[in-house]
Amino acid sequence: MTDLVPLAILMGLATYPSRAIPLLVAGFGRLPPAALAYLRLVGPAVLAALAAVYTMVTLTTTPDGARTASFHVGFEWIAVLVCLALVAWRKSLLLGIVAAVVLVAGARQLGIA
C-alpha cells in the first residue's frame, strides 16, 4: 500500500523550511559575533533538552488526540548518567550507548526497571 506516501511528502514539506531557511537565506552566513556566540551555545542546550525530556518525561496521547506529559523517574536516569560519564571518561560514544542499553535491558529483565 502507498496511501500514506502523500502524507510523508506533506510532512517532508512541513519540515524542510526549518531545516533549510537559515542555510539558504543570505545573511545567516555572515552573522555578527554576538549572534555567533549565541548560536555556539544552541547545540549543547537543545541536545541536553532532548536527552532530559526523553529520559524524564513520558508522553501519552489520548484517543481524542490530546498529548499529556508526566514526570518519569526510572532506571533510565542512571543509564543516561552512566553513558554521560563513560563518554566523558573514555571518549567513546558507542561505549556509553552500549552501556546504557545493557543497563536498562538488564534492569528490565530483573524486574527493577
Added chain:
Amino acid sequence: MTEPDIRAARRRLVLDGLGIVASALGFGFVYGVAAGAAGFSFVEASAMSVIVFGGAAQFAAVGYVAGGFSWLGIVLLTAFLNARHLLYSAALAPWLADRPRAERAVMAHLLTDEAFALSITHFRRVGRVDAWGYWFAAIGTTFIPWNLATIGGVLVGGALPDPSQFGLDVVFPAAMAGLVVGLATGRREIVAAIVGAVLGVTVSLVWDPAVGIIAGGLIGPLVALAIPGPPAVAEVPIPAGGEGPP
C-alpha cells in the same frame, strides 16, 4: 590545522559516529516496528524515513495515523516538532556559507539532531568547515542506518517481542546526552546544557515536550551568555581552506 590533524579529527568523527550508527539502528528499528504494528506498509514506513527523516515526527505520525487523525493536524504537528531544526540550521549557516547553494539545499534535508551535533563538533575541532564530515555525519551515521533499520523493523518487527525489553528506548536520550559531552567545552556550554535540560523538562510538563525542547534550546544559551566566556572573535568560523584560530 595540518592534513594529519584533519585526518585525526576525521578518525575521531568516525569513532563518535559509530555510537550514532548504533543509535540510529536502534531507534529506527523501533520506529519500523511501531509503524508496522500501526498498519504502515513497507513502502509507507520507508517513505516517511526517506522524505520526513525526523524521528520524533515519524513516531508521532504513527500514533496519529493509527488514531485516525486528520492529515492537516499531523502535518502541523510535524512542523511544530521539527521546528528545532531552525536552530541547528542557523548554527551551521555561518560554517557552510561558502558551500554551493545546491549543496546546502541537500544538506538541509539531511539535517538531524545527530548530524548537527557530530558535524559542528567536528568543524570546531578542525577549525573550519569540512564537508566530508557533514556528509559522513548526515548520511553515513544517520540516513543509511535509520532507513535500513526502518525496513528491518517493518519486516521482522512483528515476530519480535516488545523492543523496549531490550532497552532500545534509551538509545536516543543516551546518544543525545553523550553528544553534549563533545560540545560542552567550556563553562558557557555547560550552563547552556544544564539550563536547556531543566527548562526543557519543566516546559514539557506544563505545556508540551516539543515546546520544552525549543524553549530549552532558545533560553539556555541566553542564560549562558551571562557567564563570562572567551572573546567572541574566537567563536567565528573561518572559511574552508583557511587557517584555524591560534
